[in-house]
Amino acid sequence: MNDLRDLYQEVILDHNKRPRNFRILPQPTHQANGLNPLCGDRISVYLDIEDDVIRDISFQGAGCAISSASASLMTEALKGKPVAEIEHLFDAFHDVVTTECECPKGLGKLSVLAGVRDYPSRVKCATLAWHAVRAALEERKEAVATE
Amino acid sequence: MNDMSALHSIIPSAPPPLEELDLARIRADFPILRQRVHDKPLVYLDNAASVQKPRAVIDAVSECYSSYYANIHRGVHLLSERSTAAYEGAREKVRAFLNAASAQEIIFTRGATESINLVASSFGGQTVKAGDEILITGMEHHSNIVPWQLLCERTGAKLKAAPFTDAGELILEEYERLLDSGPVKLVAFVHLSNALGTLNPAKLMIDLAHARGIPVLVDGAQSIPHLAVDVRELDCDFYAFSAHKIYGPSGVGVLYGKKALLDAMPPYQGGGDMISLVTFEKTEYADLPNKFEAGTPNIAGVIGLGAALDWVNAIGLERIAAHEHTLLDYATARLNEIPGLRIMGTARDKAALAAFTMDGIHPHDIGTILDREGVAVRAGHHCAQPVMQHYGVPATARASFAVYNTRDEVDVLVAALWKVKEMFEL
Ligand SMILES: Cc1ncc(COP(=O)(O)O)c(C=O)c1O
DSSP states (O other): OHHHHHHSOHHHHHHHHSOTTBSOOSSOSEEEEEEETTTTEEEEEEEEEETTEEEEEEEEEEOOHHHHHHHHHHHHHHTTOBTHHHHHHHHHHHHHHHSOOOOOTTOGGGGGGGGGGGOGGGHHHHHHHHHHHHHHHTTOOSOEEOO | OHHHHHHHHHSOOOOOOHHHHHHHHHHHTOGGGGOEETTEEOEEOBTTTOOOOOHHHHHHHHHIIIIIOOOSSSOOSHHHHHHHHHHHHHHHHHHHHHTOSOGGGEEEESSHHHHHHHIIIIIIHHHOOTTOEEEEETTOOGGGTHHHHHHHHHHTOEEEEEOBOTTSOBOHHHHHHHHHSSOEEEEEEESBOTTTOBBOOHHHHHHHHHTTTOOEEEEOTTTTTTSOOOHHHHTOSEEEEEGGGTTSOTTOEEEEEOHHHHHHSOOSSOSTTSEEEEOSSOEEEOOTTGGGOOSOOOHHHHHHHHHHHHHHHHHOHHHHHHHHHHHHHHHHHHHHTSTTEEEEOOOSSBOSEEEEEETTBOHHHHHHHHHHTTEEOEEEOTTOHHHHHHHTOSOEEEEEOOTTOOHHHHHHHHHHHHHHHHHHOO
16 A cells, blocks of 8 residues: 555645635636546646736646646646746656656655656646646647547 | 265255356466466456456467468468368357357457448448438447447438436337437447446347337447347347457457348448459459458457357356356445445446446546556446436446456455545545
């Protein structure tokens, strides 16, 4: 059970149970949907961007603990950040969930998802919300799929 | 020994169930079952997705390649003759297994999916016109939905689905009403639902359609390993299944079709083996079944299917079904002990699998945690998204049984599910 606790850390279970920023923004400047065709999970992300800064960000949808917690943690991490930093953060996060890298500094709480790297079939769950944010910034209309 | 015989004299002797009869021997036939995963004994409960292969099947495929493999129907040389004989021998085994009238009615395909596509394309393309209707049920696998949608897009026909109850039972009155509510040209339904375990009343559904002159395709992908199917008794017009769900190799499937229908249908694909004469002006098609088997088929795979049917026959489908039924009853009772667990699909006629959700825990997380306990289940929409939509869930977890599963394995599953709950308790 110990190795499973590396995946299902308390922070993750907490964010799964009480997701932060779990709502619809009334007037988002950017919005997109993410779809994981493997399990049918869908999430929607909403961003309010002003002067190239993320003033507000939220999400909605149903997913597994990993995708819900990842989305919730992502919204916390991105709120107030300049748009220019998103790609950098996503890259660093992607490394953390896919490789045995030293956790890059500056990821903060996002690094609790590092356990996902031992569960290759779950990487898509952890990155779904990020893919949706990227699609929102690119103003893509159709739902982005993780594969 | 004396103690034992004393015991026997006081315990009335009931015939031992299959489990105690030869389950150890049956399990020994499956090399893959001997392994450990994540340091736990493998408990394979993903049999509805694909079932493991007994030694006899592995050996039959391997023997074909190592001793007599050649292309079929073409060579005058010995190996080709032997391969052809083995391939056609497998066709006869399938015929006998389904009790079809003639081996010409057995078409080898890549799987149930291709079998259904063949009918949609060939029979559908010929018969279905704009304004016509095709009737399926709400509990179909995507492979018995999408081929019909494609046909409808091509022709301007309409696809209708008969609904089911919350227990997962088809609403027969609705089915009958939909048969009468428009020009239905074909009925296609799943015999045993892979998402719910529901066993549909196939004979009755076929009779109702036939009373209106409508032909019926039965998707037997799930029913074939769990119950004896007699296509003549059912009187279905088409029956589709995949070898890999009945202990055979993947990449092989069967379409049974009534000869009169198959004879009247145009070929599905063009190529070698399906012609009798080709000139650039005109091609004459080969007789059944070759007309529908263009190109070099999965020769060793078909031979492996023949071996799988022999293996199943040696145990007997009735005994397999009885064993699986006992397991399902036991699993259902044990699963219902877990608070917050909800079984999806509680039809009176049910077989071989239990699909479920747990409050506040996504099936994917259930799947991952069970995997670490050595238990392989499916978590997802099971290629039956309309069923998920009916229950308003994105996915379910599903434990599905085969002849080699045991009560002990059900206990391991249940213990692992309690661990899932524990893991998610905050
Ligand atoms: C009910 C049902 N129909 C059709 C299929 C498709 O079978 P295959 O993928 O082998 O073609 C499946 C496989 O899961 C099934 O369960």
